[in-house]
Amino acid sequence: MKLSLSSAHLITQLQTAARVASTRSAVQALSGIMISAPADSKPELLATDMEIGLRVPLDAEVARPGAAVLPARLLLDVARSLSAEQLTMELRAAEQDVELICGPTTFHLRTLRAEDFPTLPLPSPEARVTLPTEAFVQTVARVARSASRDETRPVLTGILMSAAGQELRMVATDSYRLSVKETALESSLQGSLEANVPARALQELVRIAQQAPGESLAVSVGQNQVIFELGDIVLSSRLIDGQFPNYRQLLPESVEHELRLSSAEVTDVVRRISLLAQKNAPLRLSFTEGTLTISAQTPDVGEASEAIPVPFHGEPFEIGFNPEFLRDGLESVDSDELVLKLISPLRPGLIESPDTGDFVYLIMPIRLNV
């Protein structure tokens, strides 16, 4: 393998690919990036941690086809340190290294075992559904925070993604809160899909999409993997096995209190008061006629409270929430106002987008010890 390319381009593409390379695998090759320059197709960078795989195109002039795997972190550090605009990389099989020459600088980087590097899947054109990238990115951003990080229940670490007709829907839950976002699409989709995709893969895809705005997004769901094509970048991910909870039955049909609130005002108050809700202390929401008082207390640290006018009527009502989960829900409502729906102190609360109802955040309360 021998190729030449611009240093700046190599850094850009490496920054994207290196994030996926494994940092803690027993297989050393997975901590590397494969520089692939096949004779019959364009050169690219490949990285994987066995859960997510990424193919990033490389604009390079190939003098001799081939492939080599180099340590991802080291290669990125080397690329960032280069002083000249153009560089060449050549695999020296006998020395088991890659010679990188950039201006007056020469690096010899030992290669990792290319035989250990897995083959990454390629998309199949027949099962492909094209989605508007911006709608996809915004939908992921609204629900991703509710996905669980606890690997003991893998099914909850994913985002249930479905698309059909003119609707894209994503659902995530960690059993303490649930986010549902339904996004109306401008035109009808050719085909449909449903898959439980690791939240980490979708968040990585969002990150890539934000760096390459305007690229189209094609999704193909296989039996146990999903492949996203964003322009020339291909991200593949395994699908999560298991039954996703039946979220529809969790959404309450009727509520006791329904309040329309200013999103910015209530979010700001929650952020402020949460500073004093430490060490698992709940955020206390006390409703009295026309007033919501948000308070928090952490033993040996202090207390905080703030009252805001709200259109509350009826018997005084008090409910506790995990401050971080409540803040996540409030911040996920992308509108000036939000609707807060409550049933009782021990039943879930609902945060919704007003009017459209296209976003629902269900949050379980915390028991308050008086």
Added chain:
Amino acid sequence: MRLIVARCEVSYAGRLSTVLPEAVRLLMLKADGTFMVWADGGGPNVKPLNWMIPPTVVEEETGERGALTRLIVRKQRQQEQLDIAISEVLSDVEHELDTLLTLEKEGVERELQELLADAPQWCGEGFRLVKREWPTDIGPVDLMCKDEQDEWIAVEIKRIATIDAVEQLSRYLERIRLDPALGSCRGVLAAQVIKPQARVLAISRGIECVEVDPQILRGDREPDLRLFAA
């Protein structure tokens, strides 16, 4: 256990040579052959001044009036010895101690076992207890349960579950499954804390992992409210 408080000088000869000048010290001779020399100090360094692990041979020398004047403690089959020259014996008593009791942390495991035996559903949905301390030919498994489908589940309970706990449960399961009636028996590792490595190994062997909170089991604290059972 023999405890001698004596004014003595202790010389060690073996891998090196050391001398403890004459002073009042506690000489401890355990029934298992362990010998230790203690000073009344040392702060956080809980360690004898000198010691010899078993097997040892102890020789005693007495003076004209039968008073102990010298102890020689030798390591069997090795060129190591402690020579204790005793000028005055202040106390020399011998007590029979109880057999070794397990540490308090095992008490925590026992309590966890009792709590989970009363509420096996914390080990898995629909679990019901069949027997505590289910015997196998290599030792008893903590709980033997059945689930809603009447399938067998062996539950091993630990305070902190490490890879050793997974290995232990794997061995039990191997023995249990030799009985054709229990051939499909599953394994559950229940612990207050499950180490990440233990969890990886357990999952790779098809063993389920459940973290339990004794405070909730005891009823001291209510479980967190959830949207659904997770």
